[in-house]
Amino acid sequence: MHLYFCVSQLNKECILLGYDVLSASSQLNISILSGNTMASFNFDCPHCNRPQTVTSNDQDSGTILFHMSKSALGHLGLHGTAVCCANPNCLQPTIIVHVKKAGKDSLGNLHFMREAPLLTRRLIPESSAKPQPHFIPQPIREDYLEACRIRDLSPKASATLARRCLQGMVRDFTGVKAPSLYKEIEKLSELLNSGDAPKGVSEDSIESLHHVRSLGNIGAHMEKDIDVIIPVEPEEAQILIDLIEILFEEWYVAREKRQSKFAALRVTAEEKQALKESPNPEVSEKREQQ
Numbered sequence: 001m002h003l004y005f006c007v008s009q010l011n012k013e014c015i016l017l018g019y020d021v022l023s024a025s026s027q028l029n030i031s032i033l034s035g036n037t038m039a040s041f042n043f044d045c046p047h048c049n050r051p052q053t054v055t056s057n058d059q060d061s062g063t064i065l066f067h068m069s070k071s072a073l074g075h076l077g078l079h080g081t082a083v084c085c086a087n088p089n090c091l092q093p094t095i096i097v098h099v100k101k102a103g104k105d106s107l108g109n110l111h112f113m114r115e116a117p118l119l120t121r122r123l124i125p126e127s128s129a130k131p132q133p134h135f136i137p138q139p140i141r142e143d144y145l146e147a148c149r150i151r152d153l154s155p156k157a158s159a160t161l162a163r164r165c166l167q168g169m170v171r172d173f174t175g176v177k178a179p180s181l182y183k184e185i186e187k188l189s190e191l192l193n194s195g196d197a198p199k200g201v202s203e204d205s206i207e208s209l210h211h212v213r214s215l216g217n218i219g220a221h222m223e224k225d226i227d228v229i230i231p232v233e234p235e236e237a238q239i240l241i242d243l244i245e246i247l248f249e250e251w252y253v254a255r256e257k258r259q260s261k262f263a264a265l266r267v268t269a270e271e272k273q274a275l276k277e278s279p280n281p282e283v284s285e286k287r288e289q290q
């Protein structure tokens with residue numbers, strides 16, 4: 001049995017996307033209910049990062065209900081949503097599925113229970129990682145991508161990679177290096193308090209790093225070596241990932257924008273200076289017209 005989505009503008013034609021749910025030999029009885037369109041909603045494409053409003057033409061959803069009276073979890077169902085990016089340079093699909101509990105009505109028809117999903121997975125793209133620019137060092141980007149990819153499967157491993165990524169950023173961007181991430185944050189605070197915070201490191205960003213210390217098990221084990229795997233909740237791993245994304249923006253992206261602006265200003269100033277100093281009459285004429 002398969003679950004399919006049809007998204008009309010995907011790669012400029014209607015195609016089917018699907019994945020195997022159960023083999024045909026399964027004894028389970030599966031019902032496919034009709035797909036339904038949804039209202040427009042705002043969406044940031046995880047492939048290209050472009051914010052957009054998704055209309056009914058760019059989305060589809062579908063439901064499969066499984067009759068499983070003997071299952072320890074009772075009847076179950078899958079609800080899937082597919083969205084096609086409206087950016088003509090992207091057009092990539094995003095597919096999310098939820099596994100939910102189901103119940104029977106008085107006619108014996110299955111319907112979803114009004115409960116939170118048992119499981120939610122984004123199938124495409126596989127991870128929640130946002131595209132990151134090349135000027136962020138590759139090892140740091142790789143740790144971030146891997147932390148995102150395994151967040152749901154192994155929050156412990158994800159949090160370990162995220163902590164390593166944070167430490168890599170602190171060391172690379174601020175130049176501060178100490179035996180543990182905890183001590184590096186301490187050192188950054190001291191530098192901030194003495195007015196010697198590294199260039200581009202704001203009070204807010206150091207404050208954000210301090211919040212890591214209030215994170216359950218992560219906070220409790222902050223002094224441990226960065227490679228020691230500690231038990232964490234999935235939410236804690238996500239908070240670390242969120243923090244990494246904030247610092248990517250506040251440190252690396254902000255620095256790049258600043259440097260690009262200064263570089264543009266410098267070029268303009270040099271061009272004006274060259275015009276002033278030019279002995280060429282045509283150039284001088286041009287200069288006077290300006």
Ligand SMILES: [Zn+2]
Binds near residue numbers: 046048050085
């Ligand atoms: Zn896109």
